[in-house]
Structure formats: C-alpha cells, structure tokens
Amino acid sequence: MSVKSTTVNTVLGPVPAGDLGVVSVHEALLSVFPGAEHAFDVTIDRAEIFETLAAKLKDFRAHGGGTIVDSTGMFHGRDVRLYESLSRTTGVHIVASTGQGPEELLGGYFLTPQTDPPTPWPAEKFAGLFTAEVTEGMVVPRVERRGPAGLVATAVSAGGMTATDESLLRGAARTALNTGVALSVRHGSDAVHDLGIALDEKLPAGRVVVAGLDRADAVAxxxxxxIARRGAYVALDHVGVDDGTHIGDAERAALAAELVRAGFRDRILLSGNATGVAKGHTGNDLPYSYVLTIFVPLLEAQGLSEADTRRILVGNPRDLLSVR
Structure with a gap:
C-alpha cells in the first residue's frame, strides 16, 4: 500500500516520491575506510572521483535507473557537495544517509566519551547526532550543513550485538521515529533479534529495512x-555477489520468488552493495545497473511478472523512503 507522504529527502532537497523511478537502496558512492583519507599512500582526487562516479551513474540511468541510495552513513567518505554535483550532472536522484556502525568502525570519540570509567554513548546522544542531520542538514565537517539525510543507517557487529551497537541501533530507531525517515539496519548474528530492538523503540516495522538478508546464514x-512476516522490509542487497558468505544469484532469485509467492512482494528490496569508488579498502566494483541488466531476467525466469519486478524496484523503495 502506498504511503500518504509525497516527498523523499535527496541531496538536492525533497523531491516527489513518484519521481524516484527504479531505486537501488543499498549502495556506496565514495567509500573511504575510516582514517584512509589521512594515509600517505591514498590519493583522493575529487575530479577523478567525480568522473568515475558520473560514468557509473550515467550507465545506471541509461539502463532505466532513477535513484541511488548511498547507505554508508556519516564517516565513510560521504561527500554531500560532490553528490549534489553528481545528481545535477547525471539526472540520477541521490539519497544520502546519516548513521554509524558497527562498533568496530567507530572512531574513538564515539567509543570512549569523557566518562570514568569510559562508557558507550547513550542511545539518546546518537539520536541527537543523527536527528540533526535530517532536520538541520548533513554535516560537511568543520564547514557547514547541507541537504537533509534521507535514511538513517546503522550496522550490528557480525559476531553479535555489542552494548555500543545497541546504543547505535536504538538511537537510529529514535531518529527514524522522530523525523519520519526510514531506518536501515545491517544485521549481526541474529536478524530477527536486531529487528526486535528497533521495534522495542516503538518504530513501526514498515519503517525498517533489514539489510544483508541474502547472507547464507540468515537464509538458512x-x-x-x-522479517517480512513481522512487517519489515527484506533487503537482498548483495546481488551479483557470490563469495561463500552470501548466496549466489540463482538462489537469490529463487528466494525472491519464494517470498513473492508467500505474499511478501511488498516487503522485498534489491540492491548490489556496489562501491563506486573505494579508498583504503577493496570495494565491490559492480555496475549499479547490474540488478536491472542481469538479475531482473533471473527473476522473470522464476515466474515473476513485470508488475512484480516494478513493485520491488519502484513501489517498495518509494514507500520506504517517503518521509512520514
């Protein structure tokens, strides 16, 4: 069912939800491993990065794409002014995110604030940090605030939720509840448990997307x-990845078809978790257009109709990203 809200927060400001078109919900544009921007052997040439990303976004648009969601959060290379220029140049809507996580990727400031003994940031402090990025604009460090974040994204440690992970998730859920943007949580060792933490904050399940649900352990x-039965969105967001940790595309397409047949068509989201430009780590150099060019035919071979795939690629992300 479509939501009543008509706008989505993009880096260029609110746009009508109906203008998003095909949406890839979990991607990375510029992804910088925290600290790599200070490394002597890492070059960050913004003009070169712009050209690389613009080419990939134009390819996405040429194959029918409309909107990219950069779900990397605050401190992993997010460059709002770069994203504004890319959106204007390519015609692709870009939704950027606030949020942080998991604990192992946080800077020390967020791990050991000035308390004795050091304790994790409380959820309300993370909520305040993330909420301001939605209501006041995303921070360009030490310079200014720009457009509003369109998603709050966090992640739980793969081995299981830590105390800091829980503070992050609860703070992110409170941000979603208070601002009307959706919450994305990349689950740890127990996806259902992690969703439960968000729901414990009184956030409706329909405002949550659980990421990484094409991980082999989650599928098993x-x-x-x-997750779909509880009303949250199921992100099969490693399309094109077959690394042993995640299921391959054939199994992924079969899983999507199984969910459709079970009545959960309105809960499925697809993405490739592609990295446009990676610095300080090895990115996933998959075209943003991969879902459209390679994976959609696999869905059709599983018996999904054009209406099914359009709902999954257009309707579901539109409803998720619409500010309520």
Whole structure:
C-alpha cells in the first residue's frame, strides 16, 4: 500500500516520491575506510572521483535507473557537495544517509566519551547526532550543513550485538521515529533479534529495512520470511555477489520468488552493495545497473511478472523512503 507522504529527502532537497523511478537502496558512492583519507599512500582526487562516479551513474540511468541510495552513513567518505554535483550532472536522484556502525568502525570519540570509567554513548546522544542531520542538514565537517539525510543507517557487529551497537541501533530507531525517515539496519548474528530492538523503540516495522538478508546464514535460519512476516522490509542487497558468505544469484532469485509467492512482494528490496569508488579498502566494483541488466531476467525466469519486478524496484523503495 502506498504511503500518504509525497516527498523523499535527496541531496538536492525533497523531491516527489513518484519521481524516484527504479531505486537501488543499498549502495556506496565514495567509500573511504575510516582514517584512509589521512594515509600517505591514498590519493583522493575529487575530479577523478567525480568522473568515475558520473560514468557509473550515467550507465545506471541509461539502463532505466532513477535513484541511488548511498547507505554508508556519516564517516565513510560521504561527500554531500560532490553528490549534489553528481545528481545535477547525471539526472540520477541521490539519497544520502546519516548513521554509524558497527562498533568496530567507530572512531574513538564515539567509543570512549569523557566518562570514568569510559562508557558507550547513550542511545539518546546518537539520536541527537543523527536527528540533526535530517532536520538541520548533513554535516560537511568543520564547514557547514547541507541537504537533509534521507535514511538513517546503522550496522550490528557480525559476531553479535555489542552494548555500543545497541546504543547505535536504538538511537537510529529514535531518529527514524522522530523525523519520519526510514531506518536501515545491517544485521549481526541474529536478524530477527536486531529487528526486535528497533521495534522495542516503538518504530513501526514498515519503517525498517533489514539489510544483508541474502547472507547464507540468515537464509538458512529462515530470517527473510520471518522479517517480512513481522512487517519489515527484506533487503537482498548483495546481488551479483557470490563469495561463500552470501548466496549466489540463482538462489537469490529463487528466494525472491519464494517470498513473492508467500505474499511478501511488498516487503522485498534489491540492491548490489556496489562501491563506486573505494579508498583504503577493496570495494565491490559492480555496475549499479547490474540488478536491472542481469538479475531482473533471473527473476522473470522464476515466474515473476513485470508488475512484480516494478513493485520491488519502484513501489517498495518509494514507500520506504517517503518521509512520514
């Protein structure tokens, strides 16, 4: 069912939700491993980065794409002014995110504030940090604030939720509840448990997307269907990745079809977790157009109709990203 709200927060400001077109919900544009921007052997040439990203976004648009969501959060290379220029140049809507996580990727400031003994930031402090990025604009460090974040994204440690992870998730959920943007949580060892933490903050399940549900362990545990049954969105967001940790595309397409047949068509989201430009780490050099060019035919081979795929690629992300 479509939501009543008509706008989505993009880096160029609110746009009508109906203008998004095909949306790739979990991607990275410029991804910088925290600290790499200070490394002597890492070059960050913004003109070169712009040209690389512009080419990839134009390819996405040429194959029918309309909107890219950069779901990397605050301190992993997000460059709002660069994204504004890219959106104007390519015609692709860009939704940027606030949020942080998991604990291992936080800077020390967020791990050991001035308390004795050091304690994790409380959820309300993370909520204040993230909420300001939605209501006042995303921070360009030490310079200014720009456009509003369109998503709050966090992640739980793969080995299981830590105390800091829980503070992050609760703070992110409070931000979503207070601002009307959606919450994306990349689950740790137990996706259903992690969703439960967000729901404990009184955030409606329909405002949550659980990321990484094409991980092999999550699929084996039946998490995708259970997450959908609880009313949250199921992100199969490593399309094109077959690394042993995640299921391959054939199994991924079969899983999507199974969810559709079970009545969960309105809960499925697709993405490639592609990295446009990676610095300080090895990115996933997959075209943003991969879902459209390679994966959609696999869905069709599983019996999904054009209406099914359009709902998954257009309607579901539109409803998720619409500010309520």
């Amino acid at each position: 545990a039946g998490a995708p269907a259970e």
